[in-house]
Amino acid sequence: MQNIRKExxxxxxxxxxxxxxxxxxxxxxxEQLFYATSKAIQLIIINKWINTQKIQKEQDxxxxxxxxxxxxxxxxxxxxxxxxxxxxxxxxSIKELGLDLNVMxxxxxxxxxxxxxxxxLAACFLDSLATLGYPAMGCGIRYKYGMFKQxxxxxxxxxxxxxxxxxxxxxxxxxxxxxxxxxxxxxSRMYRDVYGKVSFINEGYQGVxxxxxxxPIVGYNNDVxxxxxxxxxxxxxxFDLDAFDKGNYVNASEQETFANTICSVLxxxxxxxxxxxxxxxxxxxxxxxxxxxxxxxxxxxxxxxxKLSDKIAFQMNDTHPSxxxxxxxxxxxxxxxxxxxxxxxxxxxxxxxTNHTIMSEALEKWDxxxxxxxxxxxxxxxxxxxxxxxxxxxxxxxxxxxxxKNMAILYxxxxxxxxxxxxGSHSVNGVAELHTEILKNQLLKDFYIMTPEKFSNKTNGxxxxxxxxxxxxxxxxxxxxxxxxxxxxxxxxxxxxxxxADEITAQNEFMDIKHKNKIRLAEYIKEHNNIDIDTNSxxxxxxxxxxxxxxxxxxxxxxxxxxxxxxxxPNMEFYPRTFIFGAKASAGYMKAKSxxxxxxxxxxxxxxxxxxxxxxKVVFIENYNVSIAEIIVSAADVSEQISTASKEASGTSNxxxxxxxxxxxxxxxxxxxxxxxxxxKENAVTFGLSSQEVLDYEKYGGYFPKxxxxxxxxxxxxxxxxxxxxxxxxxxxxxxxSLLSRDDYFILKDFRSYVEAQEQIEKLYKNKSQxxxxxxLNTAKSGKFSSDRTIQEYVDDxxxxxxxx
Ligand code: 26Q
Numbered sequence: 001m002q003n004i005r006k007e008x009x010x011x012x013x014x015x016x017x018x019x020x021x022x023x024x025x026x027x028x029x030x031e032q033l034f035y036a037t038s039k040a041i042q043l044i045i046i047n048k049w050i051n052t053q054k055i056q057k058e059q060d061x062x063x064x065x066x067x068x069x070x071x072x073x074x075x076x077x078x079x080x081x082x083x084x085x086x087x088x089x090x091x092x093s094i095k096e097l098g099l100d101l102n103v104m105x106x107x108x109x110x111x112x113x114x115x116x117x118x119x120x121l122a123a124c125f126l127d128s129l130a131t132l133g134y135p136a137m138g139c140g141i142r143y144k145y146g147m148f149k150q151x152x153x154x155x156x157x158x159x160x161x162x163x164x165x166x167x168x169x170x171x172x173x174x175x176x177x178x179x180x181x182x183x184x185x186x187x188s189r190m191y192r193d194v195y196g197k198v199s200f201i202n203e204g205y206q207g208v209x210x211x212x213x214x215x216p217i218v219g220y221n222n223d224v225x226x227x228x229x230x231x232x233x234x235x236x237x238x239f240d241l242d243a244f245d246k247g248n249y250v251n252a253s254e255q256e257t258f259a260n261t262i263c264s265v266l267x268x269x270x271x272x273x274x275x276x277x278x279x280x281x282x283x284x285x286x287x288x289x290x291x292x293x294x295x296x297x298x299x300x301x302x303x304x305x306x307k308l309s310d311k312i313a314f315q316m317n318d319t320h321p322s323x324x325x326x327x328x329x330x331x332x333x334x335x336x337x338x339x340x341x342x343x344x345x346x347x348x349x350x351x352x353x354t355n356h357t358i359m360s361e362a363l364e365k366w367d368x369x370x371x372x373x374x375x376x377x378x379x380x381x382x383x384x385x386x387x388x389x390x391x392x393x394x395x396x397x398x399x400x401x402x403x404x405k406n407m408a409i410l411y412x413x414x415x416x417x418x419x420x421x422x423x424g425s426h427s428v429n430g431v432a433e434l435h436t437e438i439l440k441n442q443l444l445k446d447f448y449i450m451t452p453e454k455f456s457n458k459t460n461g462x463x464x465x466x467x468x469x470x471x472x473x474x475x476x477x478x479x480x481x482x483x484x485x486x487x488x489x490x491x492x493x494x495x496x497x498x499x500x501a502d503e504i505t506a507q508n509e510f511m512d513i514k515h516k517n518k519i520r521l522a523e524y525i526k527e528h529n530n531i532d533i534d535t536n537s538x539x540x541x542x543x544x545x546x547x548x549x550x551x552x553x554x555x556x557x558x559x560x561x562x563x564x565x566x567x568x569x570p571n572m573e574f575y576p577r578t579f580i581f582g583a584k585a586s587a588g589y590m591k592a593k594s595x596x597x598x599x600x601x602x603x604x605x606x607x608x609x610x611x612x613x614x615x616x617k618v619v620f621i622e623n624y625n626v627s628i629a630e631i632i633v634s635a636a637d638v639s640e641q642i643s644t645a646s647k648e649a650s651g652t653s654n655x656x657x658x659x660x661x662x663x664x665x666x667x668x669x670x671x672x673x674x675x676x677x678x679x680x681k682e683n684a685v686t687f688g689l690s691s692q693e694v695l696d697y698e699k700y701g702g703y704f705p706k707x708x709x710x711x712x713x714x715x716x717x718x719x720x721x722x723x724x725x726x727x728x729x730x731x732x733x734x735x736x737x738s739l740l741s742r743d744d745y746f747i748l749k750d751f752r753s754y755v756e757a758q759e760q761i762e763k764l765y766k767n768k769s770q771x772x773x774x775x776x777l778n779t780a781k782s783g784k785f786s787s788d789r790t791i792q793e794y795v796d797d798x799x800x801x802x803x804x805x
């Protein structure tokens with residue numbers, strides 16, 4: 001039986017090579033092999049996909065639409081193979097054909113339809129939903145160009161387009177029959193029928209067709225296949241040639257240009273709001289398409305929209321899809337003639353909102369005029385929602401205008417999307433305990449006081465299938481040998497590793513695997529950066545988006561400090577260190593780009609300074625993405641999680657590092673707090689201001705960075721090197737000036753405490769057995785941080801789904 005299936009699978013690959021490329025297996029390129037293999041796997045998946053949909057329909061199961069502008073999926077081939085039940089048949093067949101799976105995997109263009117944490121979280125959630133067997137559909141945008149490719153030229157970031165669809169993407173399927181029309185602009189006109197019933201019609205609008213492409217999400221070893229649906233826009237005339245007035249060429253090409261623009265590119269901003277018209281167009285485009293389609297599908301098997309929330313949940317990933325609230329109202333009121341109050345009850349019961357930030361610069365606030373022009377009818381609906389809500393508020397708090405000021409949806413000529421999302425949802429959640437507390441007690445305090453029952457915490461998680469089973473096969477095998485494979489779908493089982501933490505053989509094995517992973521990373525760095533690094537040095541890793549609050553600068557200052565100390569005192573006690581960075585800066589974020597340049601300048605100077613005898617190395621890995629993350633994370637000794645306390649809502653790379661046995665060096669921020677709670681203070685190193693201290697300084701003042709500079713000779717030396725030509729005559733005046741005048745992210749304030757924390761890391765590492773024990777305990781205690789646990793909490797508290805059976 002096994003053999004027959006293997007032969008079938010091999011034939012399938014060979015057939016694909018012929019029909020797709022007209023080549024035999026011996027003449028096929030690696031890219032052709034990747035494509036043909038992917039298509040053979042897609043065929044196995046499709047049978048399960050169809051079956052999952054059938055079961056879902058028979059069971060009439062409730063489904064969650066996970067609505068997100070971003071899905072940072074990473075490569076699919078390797079992950080799909082791992083998750084499929086036929087895993088062994090497939091890998092053996094590939095071997096028997098003489099193909100190298102690793103080489104093939106590296107051919108896959110990475111679907112990078114996301115920036116960072118928020119997009120990757122959405123991807124982990126889809127993996128967990130499918131693995132737990134819950135009906136779910138991810139809904140997003142099929143950007144033609146995803147996250148830009150980053151090159152470092154002369155130390156500067158250069159952005160290149162990510163043309164991931166150029167050669168076609170083997171796992172997507174276009175679904176023409178599920179297309180819907182989305183309307184922009186024009187104006188809405190009140191219409192009274194002969195019975196005096198009032199309704200609204202949209203006139204003079206510009207329409208585009210939203211066409212979905214479906215990508216399978218394979219559950220682990222359970223035959224469930226869910227869907228990631230990404231929408232593309234097409235011009236109406238192109239979609240329906242018959243309906244096209246062929247006389248009107250100019251109008252036709254305008255339509256086409258508009259349609260082509262909508263899904264052209266992912267905005268590369270992370271934790272920063274840009275109020276661009278195209279961005280709002282994208283948001284409404286995918287929201288309207290998703291909500292329209294969901295209602296049409298619901299009505300295929302149900303007749304009463306009052307019960308919508310029994311069968312559908314819309315989960316809004318941040319405020320980017322919060323137009324869902326208004327769009328659902330619009331459809332219910334305008335298209336299905338619901339009373340406002342009924343429509344509102346349905347909407348609130350169906351929608352739920354996740355907040356991912358407390359930083360004011362990241363909160364979405366749209367200009368009213370821009371909004372009205374693009375979405376006139378939706379704006380009217382929001383006006384009505386706002387009017388009724390404000391009436392509620394002023395009835396409840398008659399003498400307190402501050403309540404309206406904080407909670408109104410329309411204020412100061414802006415549409416405040418977070419307020420829209422909160423008012424229109426039955427559930428609002430933060431993404432880590434500390435973050436949720438800050439939401440309840442500060443940012444969203446008035447909402448919390450008014451409707452405490454809406455609020456809850458859902459601490460983020462990551463999928464161990466990608467970030468251990470796929471990314472770190474050596475450690476995955478070791479863990480399975482020790483405790484069995486139940487951790488793959490139940491990460492709490494990792495706790496059994498505690499028994500091995502004190503065992504010398506286990507410690508040696510664990511550190512030996514770490515060393516092998518360090519060699520794998522060192523080879524990557526040699527190939528891509530042409531830098532030799534010492535695989536016996538401490539690998540100290542800081543990879544994430546570049547943002548001032550994430551404080552890559554604090555890390556660099558410490559490196560400069562070490563360099564200065566080592567040059568001053570060549571014989572000082574020092575354990576060899578390799579500092580590894582990876583970070584993309586948003587294309588328009590000048591300060592962030594300066595910091596990248598600084599990291600590269602410091603790296604060049606240090607790596608070529610023979611006085612340091614190779615004891616200190618600095619590497620900037622370009623184009624940090626999901627595939628590279630898998631390699632980097634498994635090789636890390638130290639996990640840098642050093643955001644200014646209160647700023648990082650959760651963080652998720654902190655969890656990936658912990659899972660792979662790195663020790664956290666972090667502030668008490670986001671999920672770091674919970675990581676330290678799980679692993680114990682003695683197995684992590686913390687430093688810096690507390691979130692309350694930061695929030696108090698921000699509120700009351702009292703922090704003067706210049707005082708710190710004046711009193712600390714090491715800091716003076718470092719800051720002066722930024723502007724005195726030390727780095728190849730390149731000056732970092734922007735960084736220097738903003739630190740001395742404001743230092744918004746408390747870098748100088750936390751510097752000394754960070755230096756001490758780093759000294760503690762060195763001390764710990766020198767005790768090999770102690771370090772190994774801590775590393776094992778980090779892996780052992782990472783159970784809480786599986787996205788399987790997070791998803792189960794969303795299901796229990798918010799979505800109330802039942803499993804497919
Ligand atoms: C908004 C408007 C216009 C253009 C872009 C944006 C935009 C895009 C992306 C705003 C924010 C983002 C991304 C935010 C993000 O990644 N947040 C992170 O979410 C993670 C998952 O919850 C958390 O772990 C991180 O702490 C949080 O920073």
